Amino acid sequence: MPDDRIKVHNRDHEAYLRDFDALPFERIMETFRVKKIKEIALTIQLTDVSEILEIGPGYNSLAATLWQNSQWTLLEPSKDLFALNVKKFESRTNIQILNHSLEEYFAALGENRFEMVLLSSVLHELISPIDALRQIHRCLPVGSKMLIVVPNNQSVHRQFGVTLDILKDTNSQTSTEKMMQQKANYSISSLEELLVLAGFKSIYTSTSFVKPHTHKQMQEWVDSKRLLSDDLDHLYNLSFAFHPFNAEIFMMVEKV
Ligand SMILES: C[S@@+](CC[C@H](N)C(=O)[O-])C[C@H]1O[C@@H](n2cnc3c(N)ncnc32)[C@H](O)[C@@H]1O
16 A cells, blocks of 8 residues: 655665765675674674565675575665676575565555664665655554664764865765765764654664775775775774764664
């Protein structure tokens, strides 16, 4: 039964993909994001999850490396990324891949079965994050978990931007956010506030990856070999010393 409480998502997913492909440094961030999520799964001892919904897997589905025996549903609105995931997982019978946005999917879904939702690097791109979170919440059993990853607006590189008068304050939209049609950015407290408003309670929070400069600058340093693979590992390993000012927020919440 369609649910008209949720706004239809009119984003041009193919144009988005072209911009995303042109975005430097994101592919490197993706590898560290997966590493961090694996560490979180171990830390909070989330080893056994039967039904998982991954929203917006992009190039970087967690089904490739985590919870290999679970039943997965992947929602990917971009046609090209959908096709890529279908090909990538053609031999995995426990993975169902749907070419839908989360708004389309939840508008049609009455009951549900998911024990875990993965929303990694997607929330800040949605037209109405609170509507989407409420829709997800409505369709989850009590006690289900959701892992959210978003860029951190308190990241060191944004603090630099403010000091250098490039950004008015840490909440201001950066040029990358404008290019990527990103509507909102979050600190730990504003993210938690939004999730509580949607009916979730936070059970674990962390930040990861020391990013002293913009994506563009970081990629230039990688291209000119000023930043090597070992240096990138150090920036990841140094995260403990820079919390809560690392590049990304990782928050695990539970439906109450
Ligand atoms: C930055 S990528 C994140 C990829 C991956 N999850 C990661 O963490 O690296 C954003 C993904 O969200 C997808 N996406 C954007 N809007 C969406 C929506 N309304 N519903 C579901 N997925 C969406 C994009 O197509 C893309 O696959």
